[in-house]
Amino acid sequence: MSELRFEGVTVRYGRALTAVDGVDLTVPSGQVVGLVGESGSGKSTLARAAVGLAEPAGGQILLDSVPLHHRPGARRPLQMVFQDPYSSLDPRMTIGDSIAEAMPRDSSRPSRRDEVVRLLELVGLDADRVSAYPGALSGGQRQRVAIARALAGKPEVLIADEITSALDVSIQGTVLNLVRTLQRELRLSMLFISHNLAVVRYVSDIVAVMYLGRIVEVGPAHDVLGNPQHPYTKELLAAAPRRGSTSLPPPDEALVADAEPADPHYPPAGCRFHPRCPIGPLIRTDREHCLTLDPTAEADHRLHRAACHHAAGVLRAVGSNPPVLMQLKEDSQ
Structure with missing residues (x-):
């Protein structure tokens, strides 16, 4: 088991697009961090940076407090399972050869077969x-092979990037059960990426929510999902399928919920979520500060590190003791 940590990681594509913007995130040893957000939020780019497929423009990625260095031919302590099981395996190689190829080179042929x-x-x-x-093989079987291939490299951290989104609904559950069982039995550290909060809820110890290249909320899964602080997290929760749920959002919330995400080439100033926020300046005229003030600057002092000026909880120092959590009531939430 190992700890994976992102410190101020930024990834750019060309000069115009910053796909990941100053991300701080920790995958604790032996735990599953579920990273959730809609398409284009930067989740997969962060994963690609971790395994050496994208070069960070800033910050650092550490494994057990040691910076990761990706060298050709060197053992890779991080292994990744990709989204599409149909393109992640070489169609000209047998299943056995594909898995054996990922094994450390010092193992003998008989031991490789076993x-x-x-x-x-x-x-x-x-x-x-x-x-x-x-x-x-079917799609579900191929994804199982892809997981076996990733495990063949004896990773210290496993990264699963949308591994069920390309599968039929009927077999998504079996793959998720497999992932959860393997993680517990092997005590793997895992970064589990999905756009589906219901899926993340099922497998994760910690949930991190990403929007337009930034982490906007993070904390223990039961806390974040039971008491979300950021309006975007609440929107994702409302969109997650629930039995018997047929209620519609209030008109004001529906107005901004249907708004298109901002162009990542030109992220909004201030709070990046404000053009879609149901408690922001489009609804509340007294909240024009959301248009200009970046809420990430004080995120460490809020409950769940929420990047929202109107999060319901903040951290305050009390005397000489360590900071304690003070719950504040917010009249609009």
């Missing part, structure tokens, strides 16, 4: 699949 069989059984596939080609 390990391939063990990994296939670990992810719920029969050993006779070792000689099959990806084209003979």
Whole structure:
């Protein structure tokens, strides 16, 4: 088990687009951090930076407090399972060869064969699949192979990027159950990425919410989901499927909820969520400060590190003691 930490990580594509903007996030040892946000929020770019597929323009990524250095041919302590099971495996290689290719080079051929069989059984596939080609497998089976291949590299941290979004709904649950079981049995540290808050809720110990390249709320899963502080988190929760839920949002909330996300090339000044915020300046004329003041500057002092000027809780120092949580009532939330 190892701790993965992002400190002020920024990733740019060209000069115009900052896909990840000063992200601070920790994946504690042996825990699952669920990173959630809509498409274009920067989740996958952050994951790609962690495994060396995108070069950070600023900040650093640390594993057990040591900066990560991605060198060709070196062992990779982070392994990633990608979204599309149909493109993550070489169609010309057998399943056994694909898994064996990811193993450390110091293992012998007989031990590699035994390990391939063990990994296939670990992810719920029969050993006779070792000689099959990806084209003979279903999407769910391919994703199981992709998970086995990632585990073959003996990672210290596993990154799962939207691993169920390309699968049929009927098999998403089995893959999620597999991921949760493997994480507990192997005591893996994991960054689990999804746009679906219901999926993140199922597997995560900690939930981090990302919007337009920034983390806008983070905390223990039961706290964030039970008492969300950022309006965007509340919007994601409201959009998550619930049994028997047919209620419609109030007219004011519906007005901004239907607004298009901002262009990431030109993020809004102040609070980046303000053009869509149901408690922001489009609804409340007394909140023009949201147009110009960046709420991330004081996020560390709010409950769940919420990047919102109107979060319901703040941290305040009391005497010489460490900061304690003070709940403040907000008349509009």
